[in-house]
Amino acid sequence: MTRSSKIISTPIVGLFLFFCCWTNMEKAAAEEENYIKYKDPKQPMNARIKDLMKRMTLAEKIGQMVQLDRENMTAEIVRDYKIGSVISGAGSVPRLKASALDWTNMVNYFQNGSLSSRLGIPIMYGIDAVHGHHNVYKATVFPHNIGLGATRDKELVKKIGIATALEIRATGINYAFAPLLAVCRDPRWGKCYESYSEDPKIVTEMTDIIYGLQGDIPNNVRKGLPFTGGKDKVAACAKQFVGDGGTTNGINENNTVIDWHGLLSIHMPAYDQSIIKGVSTIMVSYSSLNGTKMHANRDLVTDFLKKTLKFRGFVISDWLGIDKITYPPHSNYSYSVFASVQAGIDMVMVPYNYTEFIDTLTDHVNNKRIPMSRINDAVKRILKVKFSMGLFENPWADQTFVNKLGSQAHRDLAREAVRKSLVLLKNGENADSPVLPLPKNTSKILIAGTHANNLGYQCGGWTMTWQGLSGNNHTAGTTILSAIAAAIDPNTEIVYSENPDSEFVQSNNFSYAIVAVGEHPYAETFGDSPNLTIAEPGPNVINNVCGRVKCVVLLVSGRPLVIEPHIRSIDALVAAWLPGTEGHGIADVLFGDYGFTGRLPRTWFKTVDQLPMNVGDPHYDPLYPFGYGLTTNPIESS
Ligand SMILES: *[C@@H]1O[C@H](CO)[C@@H](O)[C@H](O)[C@H]1NC(C)=O
Ligand SMILES: *[C@@H]1O[C@H](CO)[C@@H](O)[C@H](O)[C@H]1NC(C)=O
Ligand SMILES: *[C@@H]1O[C@H](CO)[C@@H](O)[C@H](O)[C@H]1NC(C)=O
Ligand SMILES: *[C@@H]1O[C@H](CO)[C@@H](O)[C@H](O)[C@H]1NC(C)=O
Numbered sequence: 001m002t003r004s005s006k007i008i009s010t011p012i013v014g015l016f017l018f019f020c021c022w023t024n025m026e027k028a029a030a031e032e033e034n035y036i037k038y039k040d041p042k043q044p045m046n047a048r049i050k051d052l053m054k055r056m057t058l059a060e061k062i063g064q065m066v067q068l069d070r071e072n073m074t075a076e077i078v079r080d081y082k083i084g085s086v087i088s089g090a091g092s093v094p095r096l097k098a099s100a101l102d103w104t105n106m107v108n109y110f111q112n113g114s115l116s117s118r119l120g121i122p123i124m125y126g127i128d129a130v131h132g133h134h135n136v137y138k139a140t141v142f143p144h145n146i147g148l149g150a151t152r153d154k155e156l157v158k159k160i161g162i163a164t165a166l167e168i169r170a171t172g173i174n175y176a177f178a179p180l181l182a183v184c185r186d187p188r189w190g191k192c193y194e195s196y197s198e199d200p201k202i203v204t205e206m207t208d209i210i211y212g213l214q215g216d217i218p219n220n221v222r223k224g225l226p227f228t229g230g231k232d233k234v235a236a237c238a239k240q241f242v243g244d245g246g247t248t249n250g251i252n253e254n255n256t257v258i259d260w261h262g263l264l265s266i267h268m269p270a271y272d273q274s275i276i277k278g279v280s281t282i283m284v285s286y287s288s289l290n291g292t293k294m295h296a297n298r299d300l301v302t303d304f305l306k307k308t309l310k311f312r313g314f315v316i317s318d319w320l321g322i323d324k325i326t327y328p329p330h331s332n333y334s335y336s337v338f339a340s341v342q343a344g345i346d347m348v349m350v351p352y353n354y355t356e357f358i359d360t361l362t363d364h365v366n367n368k369r370i371p372m373s374r375i376n377d378a379v380k381r382i383l384k385v386k387f388s389m390g391l392f393e394n395p396w397a398d399q400t401f402v403n404k405l406g407s408q409a410h411r412d413l414a415r416e417a418v419r420k421s422l423v424l425l426k427n428g429e430n431a432d433s434p435v436l437p438l439p440k441n442t443s444k445i446l447i448a449g450t451h452a453n454n455l456g457y458q459c460g461g462w463t464m465t466w467q468g469l470s471g472n473n474h475t476a477g478t479t480i481l482s483a484i485a486a487a488i489d490p491n492t493e494i495v496y497s498e499n500p501d502s503e504f505v506q507s508n509n510f511s512y513a514i515v516a517v518g519e520h521p522y523a524e525t526f527g528d529s530p531n532l533t534i535a536e537p538g539p540n541v542i543n544n545v546c547g548r549v550k551c552v553v554l555l556v557s558g559r560p561l562v563i564e565p566h567i568r569s570i571d572a573l574v575a576a577w578l579p580g581t582e583g584h585g586i587a588d589v590l591f592g593d594y595g596f597t598g599r600l601p602r603t604w605f606k607t608v609d610q611l612p613m614n615v616g617d618p619h620y621d622p623l624y625p626f627g628y629g630l631t632t633n634p635i636e637s638s
């Protein structure tokens, strides 16, 4: 019974009200009936969460805990199963070379499904964005984290966060799986380039990227609460918790054996800082800690991360991460669901078979193996992030941002990052005979090597696809070769040869040669390497060119490689890491428009049998120590 019918049931009062203000009363009552507290942005966040939780069925709660990939997914599935989040896994794109507008239309399509459900809880749409918005055609691709670690410049990294958030929003997406906070302790690990440094202090400082992605925390937001401010910001995800960079022999997803002191001093500080900086979500690592899978590690996820560190956002699993709790993966899914949710994982990146996950979790709850309080905790955390992002007020992709994708301003920022990331390891035999900077105006130069004219190699893994690509037509950018061509004096003749033989080199009168070699693209697991050699025919190119002509070698790689056998014949050596789409940044420094300033974020070993070897270790005997890097002065322009 509504309040108005109660009142007019008294005849005299009713008659009075009818003539005087019945219509107003009716209107107010109707408003009250339609009033939905959780949809009222003027209500405090906790009141909105409480109101919404009260209205939710078990199915609606479990739906919020589900994250699905867009592949073969429909808006109807999102609506009918009340799915909490949709993602694009690596390479999962609306179509080849999709535009920003295509992306926004796709995100809005799924959002419409979600908003058509009974309670209309908007979805978070997530994507990996570990060096810019790299899944998207024509996005700005920044240097991978190892290069950013070499800059030692956390303000620059924050600006990269701001730019990346804008490019992500340009495609309608509101959630980024970044930053990666692994402290890589062994370069044989294929994800080592995603790590800023072997030094926890550098990794911890670089968590300022969270301010870039999510926005600066206003003073009135309590420390530790998730915070994402504004339509140009995205929810971030610190990953992968915890110890992923410390596995035995750098084997991906393997076991990290470490004591509490080591864990707390090496792998944990960046998470502590991320929580202070308002990070919205944290992703769990595939790896194990002392033999316990992190996806099933209640001590670390619930007791330490949530209780001790007071993380109030939500914890998410990695792609098929709960399946991998058992070996072989998915061999006991019931146990995987039980162990992961009980460990404290709030949202599960399923990412395909939603009915299997939902049925399994529902069964655990109905049979009281998983208490309702655990489900409520998970859902409250997810809603807290959604409310704190302003998602209920602004669920739709804002198409006014589409021109931010790959904008010139962002490319200029990436170019700055490239030139600051380069580490000069050798520059002539001594300080009196520097090779760099190189003259722009000379007769004839040689550009050689597999990596000189290959944008895909320059970007590395996590670019357009998971494991990365070869070639120049997958996205927009500037190769090292075209950057050199643009920088050089028009009088200088450039000869380009990917793999020249020694006679060719000798018979030409080159003033100097620039050789770009390194690793072919890779990402996790596939990139694990026990030998860390330069990819073929790189060593051959060095042998054929260096010693015959003055040569500068650019190593395009995700980590230090075996270089000692070649170092004597090389006149100048530059660690270029994986610079991304803006090759101009390399030419800027080679020719002295800017000086070299980068410093090694990692120890450069002599031989792989020294590994693992990190700064501070006893018996530290590197080829180039952590922090090493020669500098040059920019040439005064006349
Ligand atoms: C999506 O559908 C296509 C066509 O039916 C199928 O080949 C593919 O395996 C499906 N992908 C997934 C992840 O289920
Ligand atoms: C949004 O969802 C409604 C209801 O499910 C549907 O009728 C409508 O066509 C959808 N609109 C778009 C643009 O997808
Ligand atoms: C670590 O790698 C070894 C060798 O491949 C393997 O036997 C072992 O099962 C792995 N451990 C974990 C926890 O994945
Ligand atoms: C891991 O195991 C070692 C002994 O093998 C022990 O010293 C250490 O404390 C354990 N680490 C943690 C985090 O429990």
Ligand SMILES: *[C@@H]1O[C@H](CO)[C@@H](O)[C@H](O)[C@H]1NC(C)=O
Pocket: 331, 332, 334, 335
């Ligand atoms: C799954 O794991 C649980 C807990 O270890 C065990 O009790 C159960 O028998 C397993 N089920 C299967 C099918 O292996």
Ligand SMILES: *[C@@H]1O[C@H](CO)[C@@H](O)[C@H](O)[C@H]1NC(C)=O
Pocket: 353, 355, 356
């Ligand atoms: C999803 O899982 C269920 C239950 O294990 C299984 O019957 C079904 O075939 C799976 N669906 C797909 C598309 O793999």
Ligand SMILES: *[C@@H]1O[C@H](CO)[C@@H](O)[C@H](O)[C@H]1NC(C)=O
Pocket: 441, 442, 489, 491
């Ligand atoms: C480059 O060198 C050539 C030949 O030495 C000279 O003619 C030309 O003026 C130089 N160009 C510039 C821009 O200095």
Ligand SMILES: *[C@@H]1O[C@H](CO)[C@@H](O)[C@H](O)[C@H]1NC(C)=O
Pocket: 471, 473, 474
């Ligand atoms: C790039 O070029 C290669 C070879 O010409 C072709 O096979 C490939 O489809 C092209 N890729 C794109 C994204 O256009």
Ligand SMILES: *[C@@H]1O[C@H](CO)[C@@H](O)[C@H](O)[C@H]1NC(C)=O
Pocket: 443, 444, 509, 511
């Ligand atoms: C080689 O080039 C230099 C200028 O870079 C020139 O002085 C010299 O004469 C050239 N030698 C031959 C054999 O062409």
Ligand SMILES: *[C@@H]1O[C@H](CO)[C@@H](O)[C@H](O)[C@H]1NC(C)=O
Pocket: 528, 529, 530, 531, 532, 533
């Ligand atoms: C080094 O390891 C890589 C990847 O594991 C492999 O492809 C390559 O053949 C190895 N090179 C040598 C010289 O053993």
